[in-house]
Amino acid sequence: MTTNTKTPAAVLPLNSILSGDCIEAMRALPDACVDLIFADPPYNLQLKGTLHRPNNTQVDACDDHWDQFDSFRAYDEFTRAWLAEARRLLKPDGALWVIGSYHNIFRVGAELQNQGFWILNDVVWRKSNPMPNFRGKRLTNAHETMIWASRDEGAKYTFNYEALKELNDGVQMRSDWVIPICNGGERLKDDKGDKAHPTQKPEALLHRILVGCTKPGDVVLDPFFGTGTTGAVAKMLGRDWIGIEREEAYRKVAEKRLSKVRRFDKTALEVTQSKRAEPRVPFGQLVERGMLRPGEMLVSPRGQMAKVRADGTLIADDVKGSIHKVGATLEGAPSCNGWTYWHFRRDGKTVSIDVLRQQIRAEMGR
Amino acid sequence: MTTNTKTPAAVLPLNSILSGDCIEAMRALPDACVDLIFADPPYNLQLKGTLHRPNNTQVDACDDHWDQFDSFRAYDEFTRAWLAEARRLLKPDGALWVIGSYHNIFRVGAELQNQGFWILNDVVWRKSNPMPNFRGKRLTNAHETMIWASRDEGAKYTFNYEALKELNDGVQMRSDWVIPICNGGERLKDDKGDKAHPTQKPEALLHRILVGCTKPGDVVLDPFFGTGTTGAVAKMLGRDWIGIEREEAYRKVAEKRLSKVRRFDKTALEVTQSKRAEPRVPFGQLVERGMLRPGEMLVSPRGQMAKVRADGTLIADDVKGSIHKVGATLEGAPSCNGWTYWHFRRDGKTVSIDVLRQQIRAEMGR
DNA sequence: CACGGCAATGAATCGTACT
DNA sequence: AAGTACGATTCATTGCCGT
Numbered sequence: 123m124t125t126n127t128k129t130p131a132a133v134l135p136l137n138s139i140l141s142g143d144c145i146e147a148m149r150a151l152p153d154a155c156v157d158l159i160f161a162d163p164p165y166n167l168q169l170k171g172t173l174h175r176p177n178n179t180q181v182d183a184c185d186d187h188w189d190q191f192d193s194f195r196a197y198d199e200f201t202r203a204w205l206a207e208a209r210r211l212l213k214p215d216g217a218l219w220v221i222g223s224y225h226n227i228f229r230v231g232a233e234l235q236n237q238g239f240w241i242l243n244d245v246v247w248r249k250s251n252p253m254p255n256f257r258g259k260r261l262t263n264a265h266e267t268m269i270w271a272s273r274d275e276g277a278k279y280t281f282n283y284e285a286l287k288e289l290n291d292g293v294q295m296r297s298d299w300v301i302p303i304c305n306g307g308e309r310l311k312d313d314k315g316d317k318a319h320p321t322q323k324p325e326a327l328l329h330r331i332l333v334g335c336t337k338p339g340d341v342v343l344d345p346f347f348g349t350g351t352t353g354a355v356a357k358m359l360g361r362d363w364i365g366i367e368r369e370e371a372y373r374k375v376a377e378k379r380l381s382k383v384r385r386f387d388k389t390a391l392e393v394t395q396s397k398r399a400e401p402r403v404p405f406g407q408l409v410e411r412g413m414l415r416p417g418e419m420l421v422s423p424r425g426q427m428a429k430v431r432a433d434g435t436l437i438a439d440d441v442k443g444s445i446h447k448v449g450a451t452l453e454g455a456p457s458c459n460g461w462t463y464w465h466f467r468r469d470g471k472t473v474s475i476d477v478l479r480q481q482i483r484a485e486m487g488r
Numbered sequence: 489m490t491t492n493t494k495t496p497a498a499v500l501p502l503n504s505i506l507s508g509d510c511i512e513a514m515r516a517l518p519d520a521c522v523d524l525i526f527a528d529p530p531y532n533l534q535l536k537g538t539l540h541r542p543n544n545t546q547v548d549a550c551d552d553h554w555d556q557f558d559s560f561r562a563y564d565e566f567t568r569a570w571l572a573e574a575r576r577l578l579k580p581d582g583a584l585w586v587i588g589s590y591h592n593i594f595r596v597g598a599e600l601q602n603q604g605f606w607i608l609n610d611v612v613w614r615k616s617n618p619m620p621n622f623r624g625k626r627l628t629n630a631h632e633t634m635i636w637a638s639r640d641e642g643a644k645y646t647f648n649y650e651a652l653k654e655l656n657d658g659v660q661m662r663s664d665w666v667i668p669i670c671n672g673g674e675r676l677k678d679d680k681g682d683k684a685h686p687t688q689k690p691e692a693l694l695h696r697i698l699v700g701c702t703k704p705g706d707v708v709l710d711p712f713f714g715t716g717t718t719g720a721v722a723k724m725l726g727r728d729w730i731g732i733e734r735e736e737a738y739r740k741v742a743e744k745r746l747s748k749v750r751r752f753d754k755t756a757l758e759v760t761q762s763k764r765a766e767p768r769v770p771f772g773q774l775v776e777r778g779m780l781r782p783g784e785m786l787v788s789p790r791g792q793m794a795k796v797r798a799d800g801t802l803i804a805d806d807v808k809g810s811i812h813k814v815g816a817t818l819e820g821a822p823s824c825n826g827w828t829y830w831h832f833r834r835d836g837k838t839v840s841i842d843v844l845r846q847q848i849r850a851e852m853g854r
Numbered sequence: 855c856a857c858g859g860c861a862a863t864g865a866a867t868c869g870t871a872c873t
Numbered sequence: 874a875a876g877t878a879c880g881a882t883t884c885a886t887t888g889c890c891g892t
Contacts, residue, residue, distance in 0.1 A: 194601060224597070225607075228596075228601065230594075231595075232594045232597075234594075242867090244590035244593075244631075246631055252662070258660075260647065261662060261663045262660045262663060265662075267610070269594075275867085293883090293884070294624070294627075296618070296627060296628040296630035296631075298630050298631050397880090397881065397882095398881065402871085445879095446878075446880060456544060457880075458880085459881065459882090460879090532867095541882080542883055543882095545861095548863075548864080549865085550865045589866090590867090591866095617864080617885040618864075619866075619883085620864095620882095620884045621866080622866085622882055622883055623869075623881075623883095625868045626867095628883090628884080629867095632865080668885090669886095671886070675864095686864095686865065
């Protein structure tokens with residue numbers, strides 16, 4: 123695979139399901155074309171005939187250690203191949219989510235790290251209604267594990283912190299998510315009324331992932347598309363999606379499902395923004411506009427004083443510099459947000475200078 | 489290492505702490521001599537800079553030398569070596585528990601499988617009070633992962649299903665356990681009042697593992713003993729233990745701690761064979777968390793007495809069972825709400841156990 | 855003594871944009 | 874590319890101290 127077989131992004135097969143083996147299908151896509159990948163790979167180590175040893179002989183059912191080892195090796199090879207393609211398709215600041223159980227997740231996680239992905243969190247899907255352990259020989263297997271990883275260490279991955287915090291009743295979202303398994307009306311059935319897919323994931327899971335880790339208009343790839351939960355939620359949320367699925371029966375169910383999905387209206391898609399996303403206002407503008415006068419004194423919560431200078435810096439004793447630097451120095455702190463630290467007096471009341479910044483931002487919005 | 493270097497089990501260094509490197513120390517022990525291994529290996533955290541809270545105080549990070557590895561490869565080699573020795577020390581029907589975070593657990597789990605261990609469950613320790621994510625860049629890292637594995641596939645490992653079910657108030661124990669982090673009076677301090685060990689595990693965690701996966705008189709090995717939580721709980725529960733710890737400071741703290749631990753009395757250690765119980769917040773959690781101690785007496789409004797047992801059941805005269813069943817039997821009533829019926833004494837006052845349930849509910853409300 | 859306020863702290867892979 | 878400056882960011886629990 124060379125990197126000069128690029129296809130213009132304009133011809134990406136957006137919002138469609140590709141048929142065929144996921145590794146082959148990924149090879150036909152250009153480098154760095156997707157923002158997020160959600161992957162729910164098979165974890166049956168025998169993979170029902172889909173797994174082959176490196177010499178192309180088929181792995182069959184086994185229970186002794188050598189065969190077990192062979193089976194692990196074949197699974198590792200499969201994992202290495204699809205993860206490498208997934209990595210190639212990700213934009214530099216893209217990220218990957220992968221879900222699995224104890225049968226496969228340790229192998230997937232180790233290979234992720236080996237390839238240079240940078241794990242951001244492991245997340246536990248805590249099932250509120252799991253299937254019990256009927257034989258009483260083990261604990262109820264009541265969760266699955268997801269790994270969230272950026273393509274590279276230091277990448278500027280998307281994380282809508284405030285949005286997830288809102289989803290979680292005002293406290294920051296944790297790494298353990300309590301979500302019911304997919305059943306009831308959401309569970310897709312085939313013509314005979316049986317479940318259409320053995321491991322259909324709940325839309326709530328994908329909703330949280332896509333709200334938290336993508337922006338509207340992002341491209342989301344699911345190389346193990348199944349009956350299309352990823353595509354359905356992506357469509358609802360106004361994200362573009364690409365699915366890959368080799369089983370025709372699943373593709374058919376997914377096509378039908380997706381044709382019925384409607385995008386949420388635009389205002390419903392807006393999520394709470396971080397302050398970081400708001401425009402930067404230089405402190406000097408407050409002076410330029412006459413909201414604060416040169417020579418005026420600012421005061422900190424602990425009673426520290428500083429004088430405003432004409433160039434938008436402060437001076438306190440022998441300390442000069444920005445509102446942040448002077449605040450940090452006076453507090454002996456490694457850093458300080460001068461906007462919330464400093465206050466001024468008007469009509470006998472003490473007011474945060476951040477109020478003035480908000481006034482300017484409000485004017486900019488008009 | 490040949491298999492004929494066996495030492496008679498009689499000379500096993502039971503109930504003592506071995507000093508030195510865990511791999512070397514394990515090599516000095518005979519094949520197939522322990523029933524259960526609990527291992528809390530270094531996590532290889534790979535922390536880079538310093539982290540400050542929003543109030544500018546610095547987070548006391550785990551940056552100890554013993555947690556530093558040069559590369560994944562070095563960590564894998566370390567993992568391979570200690571796991572191989574652990575496997576050799578296990579009896580054929582023995583089992584291993586290992587705890588870790590996303591930094592290391594995938595590598596440990598994969599190597600476990602490579603060596604022929606058979607994973608029985610992965611278990612999530614959901615922390616009720618984790619440290620938040622201060623910069624809002626990721627999800628709150630609110631859990632750690634444990635792997636429970638038998639030495640071999642098909643082994644007849646110990647699993648006290650009924651005991652864990654009783655601990656969970658009559659419903660099957662799940663693979664996700666909500667337990668607070670270790671702090672307050674349980675957290676060991678050094679001479680200066682600082683935490684004696686950066687990563688001391690809560691006794692409730694070990695209590696559940698040892699009640700569920702060992703029998704009285706079993707030998708429990710902890711190759712990363714630290715300040716001895718495994719030994720302390722093993723001693724309370726009447727299990728023999730062996731600890732290995734290379735840091736003298738930790739050994740000293742552990743020795744002092746263990747000298748003070750007392751074994752629970754015999755009736756408290758008997759584990760229920762029957763079925764029964766039903767409600768919601770498990771009474772057993774009060775025991776695991778140390779809110780009530782095995783052997784402690786409860787009293788009813790009419791002065792009936794009952795003793796708390798390690799699996800969360802009560803015993804009064806010849807009546808054994810849940811708080812509800814014992815209450816009903818003593819009253820000659822068809823049923824009884826044990827939560828309002830039973831009381832315990834603290835500081836000379838009589839308090840309903842329902843107060844403790846409300847505390848747990850408050851914790852779990854999040 | 856009870857209660858409230860305030861400080862301390864826990865296995866953490868914890869910036870970003872501009873010059 | 875590297876250096877500099879801005880400025881955003883926390884939850885549950887324990888324990889001390891003052892009223």
